[in-house]
Amino acid sequence: xxxxxxxxxxxxxxxxxxxxxxxxxxxxxxxxxxxxxxxxxxxxxxxxxxxxxxxxxxxxxxxxxxxxxxxxxxxxxxxxxxxxxxxxxxxxxxxxxxxxxxxxxxxxxxxxxxxxxxxxxxxxxxxxxxxxxxxxxxxxxxxxxxxxxxxxxxxxxxxxxxxxxxxxxxxxxxxxx
Amino acid sequence: xxxxxxxxxxxxxxxxxxxxxxxxxxxxxxxxxxxxxxxxxxxxxxxxxxxxxxxxxxxxxxxxxxxxxxxxxxxxxxxxxxxxxxxxxxxxxxxxxxxxxxxxxxxxxxxxxxxxxxxxxxxxxxxxxxxxxxxxxxxxxxxxxxxxxxxxxxxxxxxxxxxxxxxxxxxxxxxxxxxxxxxxxxxxxxxxxxxxxxxxxxxxxxx
Numbered sequence: 001x002x003x004x005x006x007x008x009x010x011x012x013x014x015x016x017x018x019x020x021x022x023x024x025x026x027x028x029x030x031x032x033x034x035x036x037x038x039x040x041x042x043x044x045x046x047x048x049x050x051x052x053x054x055x056x057x058x059x060x061x062x063x064x065x066x067x068x069x070x071x072x073x074x075x076x077x078x079x080x081x082x083x084x085x086x087x088x089x090x091x092x093x094x095x096x097x098x099x100x101x102x103x104x105x106x107x108x109x110x111x112x113x114x115x116x117x118x119x120x121x122x123x124x125x126x127x128x129x130x131x132x133x134x135x136x137x138x139x140x141x142x143x144x145x146x147x148x149x150x151x152x153x154x155x156x157x158x159x160x161x162x163x164x165x166x167x168x169x170x171x172x173x174x175x176x177x
Numbered sequence: 178x179x180x181x182x183x184x185x186x187x188x189x190x191x192x193x194x195x196x197x198x199x200x201x202x203x204x205x206x207x208x209x210x211x212x213x214x215x216x217x218x219x220x221x222x223x224x225x226x227x228x229x230x231x232x233x234x235x236x237x238x239x240x241x242x243x244x245x246x247x248x249x250x251x252x253x254x255x256x257x258x259x260x261x262x263x264x265x266x267x268x269x270x271x272x273x274x275x276x277x278x279x280x281x282x283x284x285x286x287x288x289x290x291x292x293x294x295x296x297x298x299x300x301x302x303x304x305x306x307x308x309x310x311x312x313x314x315x316x317x318x319x320x321x322x323x324x325x326x327x328x329x330x331x332x333x334x335x336x337x338x339x340x341x342x343x344x345x346x347x348x349x350x351x352x353x354x355x356x357x358x359x360x361x362x363x364x365x366x367x368x369x370x371x372x373x374x375x376x377x378x379x380x381x382x383x384x
Contacts, residue, residue, distance in 0.1 A: 070232055
C-alpha cells in the first residue's frame with residue numbers, strides 16, 4: 001500500500017466499518033506505526049489503532065503526482081538527474097526524489113499528461129497592479145547663473161519673511177512744451 | 178483479404194538457447210473491465226507484443242491481484258481451434274489453491290462470476306541482445322474476451338491436493354481468442370517490465 005488514495009481508502013474503511021478491523025489490517029497498522037515512530041501498539045486498545053492511522057496520515061509525505069497504474073514514464077536520451085524511467089510506485093514511495101522528475105517529465109512531454117492521475121494544480125499567475133505613470137521629471141536647467149538681484153531677494157525673504165518689492169521703472173512723463 | 182496480409186515474411190532459425198518449461202507459481206489476475214485497452218499499446222510491427230498495459234482509473238481502484246500456487250502448481254496451455262471459416266485460439270490456465278478458508282471460497286465464487294485476464298511468468302527467459310533480454314518471460318492470456326473459470330473442483334480425499342482447490346480458467350465455449358497469448362514487454366527491458374507490473378499490483382500482493 002503506497003499511494004495516497006490506497007492509504008486514505010484503507011483508513012476510511014477501517015475507521016467507518018468495524019467489520020473491516022481485521023487482524024491482518026491491525027497488524028499492518030502496528031507494523032506501520034512501529035516503523036514510523038518506534039511505538040508498539042497495545043493490541044486490545046481499539047482507539048489506539050485509529051489514533052495511529054491519523055498519525056500515519058499526518059506524517060506521510062504525500063506525492064504531488066500520481067501516474068496511471070502500469071505506465072512507465074521514460075525519458076529519451078540521458079534522463080533527468082540520473083532517472084531514465086519511473087512508475088507510480090516510485091512516485092509514491094519516494095516523492096521527494098521523484099516529484100521534480102515528474103514535473104520535468106511533464107514539462108518535456110506535456111502531451112503525456114493523460115497518463116497522470118494527479119497533477120498538482122498550477123497556481124494562477126499573479127496579476128501585477130497597474131503601475132502609476134511616473135511623473136515626468138523636468139530636466140534640471142543647465143548653467144544656472146544667479147543675478148545680483150536674485151541673491152538680494154533671497155536674503156530679504158529669509159530675513160524678514162516678506163516678499164521684496166518688485167522694482168518697477170518709474171513712469172516717465174514726457175514734458176510737453 | 179488484401180494481398181500481402183497474413184503471409185509469411187520471415188525465417189525462424191535454430192534457437193541456441195535452452196528452452197525452460199513451466200511457469201512461475203505467482204500469476205496475476207486483472208478484472209477484464211479494468212483494462213484500459215484504449216491507452217494500452219502494442220508494438221507497431223507485432224500485434225502480439227504488448228508494450229504497455231494500463232488500468233482504468235475507476236472506483237473501486239483497479240489492480241492486478243496475485244494468486245500464488247506452490248511448487249510449480251500453475252499450468253498453462255494454448256491450442257489453436259479450427260472453426261468453419263477462421264482459426265482461433267484457446268487459452269487455458271489451470272491453478273491450484275491450497276487452502277479452504279471462507280475467504281478463499283469467496284474469492285472462487287467471485288472469480289466464477291467474472292471475466293479476467295491473467296498475466297503469467299514463464300520460466301524461459303531468452304537472452305536477446307538485439308531486442309532486449311526477457312521478452313519471453315511475461316504473457317497475457319485472454320486479451321480479447323477475458324478468461325472465465327470453466328471448472329472448479331475440490332476433492333478432500335485427493336492425495337495430491339489434500340483438500341485444496343483446482344480451478345481451470347479458459348475461453349468461452351464459443352468465443353475464442355483471435356491470437357495466441359500476447360507477450361508483455363515494456364520499455365525494452367525486463368527490469369522496466371517488472372517495474373510496470375509492480376505498479377499494477379494490489380496492496381495484498383506486496384511481499
